[in-house]
Amino acid sequence: MIVIIGNGISGVTTARYIRKRSDKEILIISAESKYFFSRTALMYVYMGHMKFEHTQPYEPHFWEKNRIQLKQARVDSVDTDNKELQLDNGETISYDSLVLATGSKPNKFGWKGQDLERVGGLYSKQDLEYVEKCSEGLKTAVIVGGGLIGIELAEMFLSRNIDVHFLVRESHFWGGVLPKRDSEMIMRHMNKHHGLHMHYGEELEEIVDNGNGEACAVITKSGEKIDCQFVGLTAGVSPNIQFLQDSGIQTERGIMVNRFLETNAKDVYAIGDCAQFKEPLTDRRPIEQVWYTGKFMGETVAKTITGERTEYNPGYWFNSAKFFDVEYQTYGMVWNQLKEGQSEFIFEDEKNEVLLHFVFETDTMKFSGINNFGIRLRHQLFNEWLLQGATVETVLRNLKAANFDPEFYNKYEEAVIAQFNKEFNTNIVLEKAKWWQTLIAK
Known part of the structure; x- marks a missing residue:
């Protein structure tokens, strides 16, 4: 049996392309949700543009029709010697080939108060549900980290007339990626949005506890205190690999793979946000956390698993x-x-x-x-x-x-x-x- 951990774009693409090429038994395991959904559409659910079920590209019968089994559970550990997975419900799953497509989790950098209530990110379905829960009566939110997820969260809050304070470490927006001239154009555009307060060159020092275990303010490194009822942590993401600690699978920031997306463990592969290339492609980062690269990795590894060993070659960025x-x-x-x-x-x-x-x-x-x-x-x-x-x-x-x-x-x-x-x-x-x-x- 081919087992895929993770039902994001990488994992689901792998399953679909294996099925096109093979009749092998396929099982997708995900703790987040039973069905694959479009992660980039989460913001539009919050904004009332669609319902959550509309974010699912495939009808429920698609999986049964294509003989792709789905299981909603968390994998606690991987035993590569015996080719077994231990699930959080006590169940043991055996595999012939294993694809790790476990995605990312929001970064936390040891800030005081980072684990308080009313502090969250925007990556998973559960994150969206928590943001929705915290939005009742919400007047002011602080977002930490100037990237694409932060922009989405800001737009979500502004759609409900919630004031947003945006802490951006760089002197200009997305400065680690965009040239200054490009960034300045985006900054001018953001300045047009009423209720959005940008704080450039500013970092989080502490999230303040209201005495009941909930965030009530942030203190920046410059000493400014900003009162709020929610703190969004969007300072990037990192590979979701904690459960592999005792597996023998080589990891650094992510799961180490070669150009064929193979790990050091026999018949174990890693793709998508969680994969880290031992030898990065020319002018590319070792971890590529982008939708289209995750999809292409899924297509590539499906060929290898079905007998056509294929090197990952995504073309130009x-x-x-x-x-x-x-x-x-x-x-x-x-x-x-x-x-x-x-x-x-x-x-x-x-x-x-x-x-x-x-x-x-x-x-x-x-x-x-x-x-x-x-x-x-x-x-x-x-x-x-x-x-x-x-x-x-x-x-x-x-x-x-x-x-x-x-x-x-x-x-x-x-x-x-x-x-x-x-x-x-x-x-x-x-x-x-x-x-x-x-x-x-x-």
Whole structure:
């Protein structure tokens, strides 16, 4: 039997792709929920845009139809010698192959008061339920950590007219990821939201107990006291691996894997947020906590388990997110600071909150990556340009093909090229619109 621990995108993708290729018995175990759901949709449940059952991409009968067994339980320990799992209900499960897809948990850094009531994160279904429980009568919340989960939590609270104080360690938002110019655009957008109070260059020192074991305020490292009735801890996440302590499976920050997603234990694999590469891919972090990489890891390990040993090769970096009303995509590598030998070109329409940040090699003009805000671009086309080693001139020349939604983008194409020609003394001419599929086929 193939046992998968974790029913997020990585685990469920593994099960689906194994079933496409094999009739082997499959069991998914999850302590969080019986059915797979879209984690990014949790915020919309809180905001009243959908019910929780609407976050489930598959109907309950899907699992029975595809002969994928589901068990809601927590795995307490793994015995790799005997290929057995011990569950919290006392049950023992045997496996032939084991896939660890246990995801992440919110970071805690030993802050005084971090385990009080009315302190929580936003990662699991249980987290959402706890935030909902604490929201009755909630007037002010403090969010610690300037990342994507923090943005989601802030938007949730603001939708119910709850004041939010946001503590961000860096001098600008998401400073460990975004270049300063990109971050400043997002900061201006966030400043428009009534009830959102940003505290840059500020860190949490202590969460104050009201005497009943509940959070009632925070004290920052600068000594400021902020009264509140809830504290959201969103200072990143870390792999969920505590239950492997005595398993013999090698771990560091995450579960150590090779390029085939294999651990040091026979027939045991790790994928998704909990996996850490012994040898990271070029220009990639050793732990990749992104939806699309988790999905691709699931597809890859399914091939290996069903007899086609396959190396993980996800292609070029891609991610997407939303900062309140501004959509964000990134293709290739755009670091928060330019690397040696790189140049950049930034086009911004501040009024309409649109920004395109191109990075390329100074000597060859080879395109390295792009951050785009307020515009949707075609993932497949940018991936193809990166694979081909296209120049930034090629990318700019074909902006009409790259544009996913012409209705919102046409007015920027000429302006982008005109600004680039002026700054870099070039004479790029915009190509006539072509079907992007035709371009990729060439």
